[in-house]
Amino acid sequence: MKLRSTANRRESVPTGELNGEAYVNIGEEAPPRLEKFKKVSVIPLIFLIFYEVSGGPFGAEDSVGAAGPLLALLGFLVFPFIWSVPEALITAEMGTMFPENGGYVVWVSSALGPFWGFQQGWMKWLSGVIDNALYPVLFLDYVKSAIPVLGGGWPRVLAVLALTLVLTYMNYRGLTIVGWTAVFLGVSSLIPFVVMGFIAIPKLEPSRWLVVNLHKVDWRLYLNTLFWNLNYWDSVSTLAGEVDNPKRTLPKALFYALILVVFGYFFPLLIGTGATPLNRDMWSDGYFSDIGKMLGGVWLRTWIQGAAALANMGMFVAEMSSDSFQLLGMAERGMLPEFFGNRSRYGTPLVGILFSASGVILLSWLSFEEIVAAENFLYCFGMILEFISFVKLRIQNPTASRPFKIPVGTIGAILMCVPPTILICVVLAIASLKIMGISLLAVLIGFLLHPGLKYVEKKRWMRFSISADLPDLYAATNNESIETIRN
Numbered sequence: 001m002k003l004r005s006t007a008n009r010r011e012s013v014p015t016g017e018l019n020g021e022a023y024v025n026i027g028e029e030a031p032p033r034l035e036k037f038k039k040v041s042v043i044p045l046i047f048l049i050f051y052e053v054s055g056g057p058f059g060a061e062d063s064v065g066a067a068g069p070l071l072a073l074l075g076f077l078v079f080p081f082i083w084s085v086p087e088a089l090i091t092a093e094m095g096t097m098f099p100e101n102g103g104y105v106v107w108v109s110s111a112l113g114p115f116w117g118f119q120q121g122w123m124k125w126l127s128g129v130i131d132n133a134l135y136p137v138l139f140l141d142y143v144k145s146a147i148p149v150l151g152g153g154w155p156r157v158l159a160v161l162a163l164t165l166v167l168t169y170m171n172y173r174g175l176t177i178v179g180w181t182a183v184f185l186g187v188s189s190l191i192p193f194v195v196m197g198f199i200a201i202p203k204l205e206p207s208r209w210l211v212v213n214l215h216k217v218d219w220r221l222y223l224n225t226l227f228w229n230l231n232y233w234d235s236v237s238t239l240a241g242e243v244d245n246p247k248r249t250l251p252k253a254l255f256y257a258l259i260l261v262v263f264g265y266f267f268p269l270l271i272g273t274g275a276t277p278l279n280r281d282m283w284s285d286g287y288f289s290d291i292g293k294m295l296g297g298v299w300l301r302t303w304i305q306g307a308a309a310l311a312n313m314g315m316f317v318a319e320m321s322s323d324s325f326q327l328l329g330m331a332e333r334g335m336l337p338e339f340f341g342n343r344s345r346y347g348t349p350l351v352g353i354l355f356s357a358s359g360v361i362l363l364s365w366l367s368f369e370e371i372v373a374a375e376n377f378l379y380c381f382g383m384i385l386e387f388i389s390f391v392k393l394r395i396q397n398p399t400a401s402r403p404f405k406i407p408v409g410t411i412g413a414i415l416m417c418v419p420p421t422i423l424i425c426v427v428l429a430i431a432s433l434k435i436m437g438i439s440l441l442a443v444l445i446g447f448l449l450h451p452g453l454k455y456v457e458k459k460r461w462m463r464f465s466i467s468a469d470l471p472d473l474y475a476a477t478n479n480e481s482i483e484t485i486r487n
Contacts (some may be wrong), residue, residue, distance in 0.1 A: 039244035044179025049257035051318035052235040055311040057268035065283035066222035069273035070212040087233040092251040095237040096403040099246040101329030103237030111389035122446035127378035128323040129359035139312040168357040174346040185314035189307040200275035238326035247403030324352030332467040377439040387417040
């Protein structure tokens with residue numbers, strides 16, 4: 001057990017040393033560089049996870065349009081057990097095992113080596129940026145009925161730019177502000193659906209919930225919508241270094257966020273499908289505001305539109321926090337140039353924020369369905385690497401210190417990954433040729449980026465280093481265990 005001799009400097013260490021690394025135990029004290037920045041507590045973390053995964057029912061409308069009420073409701077009840085619960089449990093175990101901002105990048109690097117760790121970081125960052133490009137689109141879809149000029153053309157483009165700049169500045173000001181903002185936005189965006197539920201009680205007809213026509217199901221849209229609305233549980237792992245006592249806070253926050261997410265989808269869909277006549281063609285982005293008008297009048301529609309705007313703001317800032325801190329974590333491990341690890345005076349990753357915001361602006365021209373399909377495709381590749389890493393570390397290091405450990409053995413860990421892996425294969429198989437082509441091109445770029453950055457490092461055109469504030473990583477044999485940082 002050892003620390004580098006100088007706590008506040010960065011040392012140049014070859015990035016290849018990350019392969020097979022293990023944590024060393026460095027005691028109870030927090031790294032000096034983070035002591036001046038306030039850590040995120042459990043309640044803000046719950047809502048950050050809520051917004052990284054969901055943000056409320058906005059965007060779930062397509063599930064009804066694609067498959068009808070019964071399959072939509074069943075999807076948001078059954079799908080969490082197939083995907084969300086396993087992903088959240090793996091995130092809790094691995095996130096407490098490796099509590100630093102690299103998150104899943106460090107997991108994969110530890111199990112599979114630096115090359116695949118970099119590919120994980122590239123694919124997950126790109127899928128996150130693609131996902132974040134969706135929220136300005138959804139925001140404008142909800143408000144264009146009240147402000148028609150935002151439906152297209154230059155006004156829409158300028159609105160996207162303005163919204164992106166404002167929310168990017170909020171991320172720059174600090175993760176604690178983002179966390180408590182997420183709490184406020186989360187409560188505000190869910191309250192109108194509680195009110196809508198009470199108003200809808202006299203109009204509910206349970207028979208409407210049972211409507212299904214298997215011959216008229218758009219399976220691609222249905223599965224992509226469910227997958228998009230219920231994934232990204234692992235995103236919080238890239239914020240683990242900013243969390244107060246992550247070995248306790250992270251599992252607890254994931255548990256409560258899971259309940260909040262499922263409720264936030266199922267209840268509004270139950271009300272919307274049960275209290276209004278079914279018109280599947282109308283069930284698309286923004287339809288919840290129309291339901292509000294049918295049930296309560298213009299005032300309720302306006303309230304829901306406002307809640308949608310707040311929800312999309314919350315999802316944007318939460319996703320950007322995850323994406324930008326991931327880049328910071330990769331820089332701290334020497335996978336990216338050192339300047340990606342620079343923090344602003346608020347403790348935020350300035351360069352990571354700027355890169356993530358630029359990606360959002362460049363990708364905001366894509367349509368809703370194209371964005372969902374593209375980010376799902378890349379996200380699937382990343383999740384396969386996470387599952388493999390999780391199982392491999394369980395096999396090679398079964399006695400490693402894990403502050404939170406899923407109560408299953410090696411066989412149980414493998415079996416737990418089977419259903420979501422099958423789902424991943426289905427999502428990949430139903431992607432259009434266009435999305436496959438774009439996504440595979442993105443993967444190929446990642447394969448070229450890693451050796452390119454290694455060449456840049458070799459030529460010393462840019463500085464790469466591993467942060468001295470992180471524990472030393474050493475080559476581990478199969479008989480060595482991984483010790484975790486105590487927080």
